[in-house]
Amino acid sequence: MSNIFSSSIGKKLIMSLSGLFLVTFLLLHVSINLTALFSREAYEAACAFMDTNIFIQIMVPVLALGFVIHILFSIIITLKNRNARPVKYAVGNNTEASSWAAKNMFVLGLIVIGFLGLHLTHFWAKMQLQHFLGHHGENAYELLTRLFGQWYYCAIYVVWIIALYFHISHGFWSAFQTLGLNNSKWIPRLQLIAKLYAIVVALGFISIPVYFWFGLGQ
Amino acid sequence: MNFKLKIWRQKNNKSKGRFENYTIENVSSDTSFLEMLDILNDQLICTGQEPVAFDHDCREGICGMCSLYINGRAHGPDDEVTTCQLHMRKFKDGDTITIEPWRSGAFPVVKDLVVNRYAFDQILQSGGFISVNTGGVPDGNAIPVGKEDADESMDAAACIGCGACVATCKNGSAMLFVSARVSSLAKLPQGKIEAKRRAKAMVAKMDELGFGGCTNTQACEAECPKAISISHIARLNREFLCAKLQD
Ligand code: FES
Numbered sequence: 499m500s501n502i503f504s505s506s507i508g509k510k511l512i513m514s515l516s517g518l519f520l521v522t523f524l525l526l527h528v529s530i531n532l533t534a535l536f537s538r539e540a541y542e543a544a545c546a547f548m549d550t551n552i553f554i555q556i557m558v559p560v561l562a563l564g565f566v567i568h569i570l571f572s573i574i575i576t577l578k579n580r581n582a583r584p585v586k587y588a589v590g591n592n593t594e595a596s597s598w599a600a601k602n603m604f605v606l607g608l609i610v611i612g613f614l615g616l617h618l619t620h621f622w623a624k625m626q627l628q629h630f631l632g633h634h635g636e637n638a639y640e641l642l643t644r645l646f647g648q649w650y651y652c653a654i655y656v657v658w659i660i661a662l663y664f665h666i667s668h669g670f671w672s673a674f675q676t677l678g679l680n681n682s683k684w685i686p687r688l689q690l691i692a693k694l695y696a697i698v699v700a701l702g703f704i705s706i707p708v709y710f711w712f713g714l715g716q
Numbered sequence: 717m718n719f720k721l722k723i724w725r726q727k728n729n730k731s732k733g734r735f736e737n738y739t740i741e742n743v744s745s746d747t748s749f750l751e752m753l754d755i756l757n758d759q760l761i762c763t764g765q766e767p768v769a770f771d772h773d774c775r776e777g778i779c780g781m782c783s784l785y786i787n788g789r790a791h792g793p794d795d796e797v798t799t800c801q802l803h804m805r806k807f808k809d810g811d812t813i814t815i816e817p818w819r820s821g822a823f824p825v826v827k828d829l830v831v832n833r834y835a836f837d838q839i840l841q842s843g844g845f846i847s848v849n850t851g852g853v854p855d856g857n858a859i860p861v862g863k864e865d866a867d868e869s870m871d872a873a874a875c876i877g878c879g880a881c882v883a884t885c886k887n888g889s890a891m892l893f894v895s896a897r898v899s900s901l902a903k904l905p906q907g908k909i910e911a912k913r914r915a916k917a918m919v920a921k922m923d924e925l926g927f928g929g930c931t932n933t934q935a936c937e938a939e940c941p942k943a944i945s946i947s948h949i950a951r952l953n954r955e956f957l958c959a960k961l962q963d
Contacts, residue, residue, distance in 0.1 A: 510953075582926055596933035685947060
């Protein structure tokens with residue numbers, strides 16, 4: 499294990515493990531959200547579960563740590579990578595192979611955390627955090643109806659999730675590549691799985707504002 | 717065919733370079749890219765100007781010496797060829813062609829389009845070899861190697877060390893080069909003995925020399941004249957991480 503994290507591959511190991519942890523969390527998050535499509539009661543029950551379950555309570559700080567580590571190492575790695583080419587090319591790279599997402603992971607990540615701040619203040623701080631503090635927050639379902647009743651809030655949310663889609667569509671398979679769990683057969687397969695995973699997560703999240711915007715909430 | 721050329725000129729490593737514009741006329745479409753530069757240099761010499769310095773040797777795509785970044789692509793607009801194997805028919809008559817040296821902190825410009833790729837030799841010296849005790853030549857078939865392993869190893873060994881992977885990578889990463897060397901040896905019984913030490917030493921050297929890290933953009937595999945797959949990078953990651961975890 500000696501000084502593994504001082505190496506470039508060691509740092510990327512941290513990126514891939516924290517990234518995989520974060521995308522697993524997203525699957526849980528989107529499943530909870532989707533209960534809102536069934537009924538108000540189902541959503542409120544799901545929220546109550548998230549507020550009181552002991553495992554979830556333990557995982558919240560771990561999750562926060564996961565975000566911090568992922569962001570911190572992305573900055574360290576990006577800075578080092580930028581330094582590797584002190585003199586830039588006059589003609590930008592015209593290679594067609596690399597996906598747009600792959601080339602813009604850092605920018606996509608910035609968009610994701612930018613809106614994440616907004617999201618945390620508008621939702622999390624009024625929901626789970628209130629329960630952790632022993633208060634009674636605003637009714638979760640009402641909160642959804644109120645925020646997603648505003649068109650600009652829906653728009654911001656959708657842009658945010660689209661950035662997240664691109665980030666995951668590259669990050670997911672990239673994590674396996676960095677872990678060394680890949681070969682010529684699995685590269686296209688994992689890339690497909692990454693796209694599917696990103697589509698499921700993104701559509702799941704986007705369905706909520708769409709549902710409430712069209713006034714389908716009770 | 718006629719072309720406008722925008723070529724990076726730099727006197728030496730210390731001086732500041734800049735682009736110079738040239739025009740070249742009546743070039744046959746069957747001229748290779750380097751021959752086109754030869755013609756240009758002839759003209760420059762005849763008019764008492766300094767010819768453009770560029771690297772080349774075999775001119776048949778096997779030595780890895782030629783190294784030009786042409787219109788935003790390492791080795792130019794053709795796929796799976798080196799600059800010396802690129803022909804002018806890949807361009808349109810009247811095109812403006814921008815020619816730059818490989819840009820990487822680890823590959824300093826020596827003059828004009830020539831860069832110093834000694835960093836690759838240093839990486840190889842750190843572990844890209846097999847230690848063999850001197851003695852008689854061993855029997856060719858004494859160590860059996862499976863067909864699939866041999867193929868995989870040969871695919872990786874096709875690397876000519878030109879540096880197009882570094883030149884094209886947005887991170888200036890040398891991972892494709894290092895992985896090709898590690899992979900070609902890791903797949904053979906002769907190479908397995910020193911596999912752990914090799915992966916660790918070569919990655920450490922690569923980091924030390926200032927190459928960037930891989931973010932799996934796949935640009936390297938697209939521009940590699942030998943089409944070396946990024947699956948070798950996955951193997952390098954595996955070899956490196958396993959070796960480190962066992963330390
Ligand atoms: S000159 Fe040898 S590969 Fe191009």
